Amino acid sequence: MHLTDTQRRLLDYLRGHIARHGYPPSQMEIARAFGFRQNRSARYHLDALRDAGLVELADGRARGIRLTTAGAAAASVADGVLPAGPGDPDGLLQVPLFGRVAAGTPIGSDPEVRREVQLDPTLFRLRPDYLLEVEGESMLLDGILPGDLIGVHRTPQARNGQTVVARVEGELTVKRLDHGPGHLRLLPRNPAHAPIEIGPTVADFAIEGLFAGLVRPS
Template sequence: MLKLTARQEQILRLIRDAIEKTGFPPTRAEIAKELGFRSANAAEEHLQALARKGAIEIFPGTSRGIRLRDSFASRSHSHAHTLLKDNPDAHPIMHPGAMQMTLPLVGRVAAGSPILAQEHIDAQYTVDPTLFKSRPDYLLKVRGMSMRDAGIMDGDLLAVKKADSAKNGQIVVARLGDEVTVKRYQRSGSLIELLPENPDFEPIRVEAGRDEFALEGLAVGLLRSWN
């Protein structure tokens, strides 16, 4: 194992902190801003060096495609944005020797019914559980681009762990009346804000205990598919 420089150790800590706080690694732009780099290219150079030294894996095609190698993920389980084919039955996402895990894919959710009701399940995906920060319970197909700047795109499959509470800054799946939405969670007193990651969308504000609101789960990973 190659020794890391002080700057590389700093970036590795930043990645761990972001995963611990939000469940997602930082973007290059976020790393650059945090460490005072002039551009995201400088952050990319350091990430490539960390990848060459075996500290991280980089997955192309997404701004948050960073996974901590197991030996460097000391404060949290490793996490990845994983890229996969559209056909879930044809290509299971597995590492050699890993235990298989099958997750239901939830499509559109009918008003007033449980998110994991059988009629909502579109498919089953077999994946490697070590890809995720925490063990997910299901995959949810993302609709729309409100979380674009968090690297979550329309059509992505969000890995979700069932939960009825969240910390500020975490990305959550929430139910608002008849709608299920993916947003960043922020609470101050009784006011809950569901924050988009796209300036074209407005925050959603709800009063805890007053509005028809419920947390369905926490985002713990992302699968991106394409034809």
Template sequence: MLASTKLTDRQQQIYDLVRTAIERTGAPPTRAEIAQALGFRSANAAEEHLQALARKGVIELVGGTSRGIRLQSDTLRAVHQRRQQQAQLPMPGLAQLMLPLVGRVAAGSPILAEEHVDRTYQVEASLFSRRPDYLLKVRGMSMRDAGILDGDLLAVQQTSEVRNGQIVVARLGDEVTVKRYKRNRQGIELLPENPDFDVIHVAEGDPQFALEGLAVGLIRNGSAF
């Protein structure tokens, strides 16, 4: 059972590194980034530890992507419980969030307008480092290499304050898209995580562009409900 899964000190380090990266940027680190952070000589050493974590069931590895690492939703809950038990603290009730699932979004109307909400899900607040406001169903594979796949549910915090490198939900006219955000002197670039897709360039002050939120977590469709 996941609640009794024992990790080595090094495995715990890597797990914490992956979780922190997802909390901070919305995407897991690459093998090379893990190797650099922990002083490994090569990315292969990081891969071996990730494979061990996958065998223990605390992460899932998505093949063919440089950032294809996912935390299991029940893993987060199990680690939370185990750490509290080790500290000999009583287990509090896990806080629940009621999050609307946003479907197709009509141009010119707020993303959380009633007509956009397909249904509402109850999820555990402990799954997210920052409180999300809604779930958005991912459509397409433009963020494949960040481990965000078609049909996944992206947890989004409504905000227009984002930093370079974070994964955001942006509106471009009639379309809502999930991309990595980059701002420079020329304007804004929305970067895909799949070489088959083009960078979207947005001119400064483009009235068709709006930031709808920041990605704060990911749930594989159906896995956490």
């Protein structure tokens, strides 16, 4: 059985969606989750799963997708999508991957869902609400590398010293929070990068969430 990485991720997405909601996604929802521009791209990959004996498709029904026994048992480790542990086929988190976050100079946020991935909850110290792909090297000493997918636990509050995802003038960055009497800074963990000072001239600043852990795609 040969599947592309996209088809393996789609199979895991189908299994996670059914486990979470009790019903399969529509082709439109699949296209949105995977960033396909057209629904027929979703249908192309669904047809490949059907031909492999992993799903059954009922034409004319918006949610006419059913996993076969083989499809329900299949697991993928491609592109950071992790299988459930033995005896725990439904114990995964379904987490959307939104876009990029800077470990360096803040970069523009990308709120579009690129895809959804299934992750082992034991990888995270907090429950992640979404993932962001790291760009830049300012957090190297904390082991956060370019290309890592970091989990973000959505909250507007953080304690001094915690690693946060913050919005600065409409752009996102991941840094350590340094908050004390009379000062607020975002600290890098790489001496080649300077802190970001949050002073009175910064009109738009917010804590978007706490760093919850990371996945490093192979």
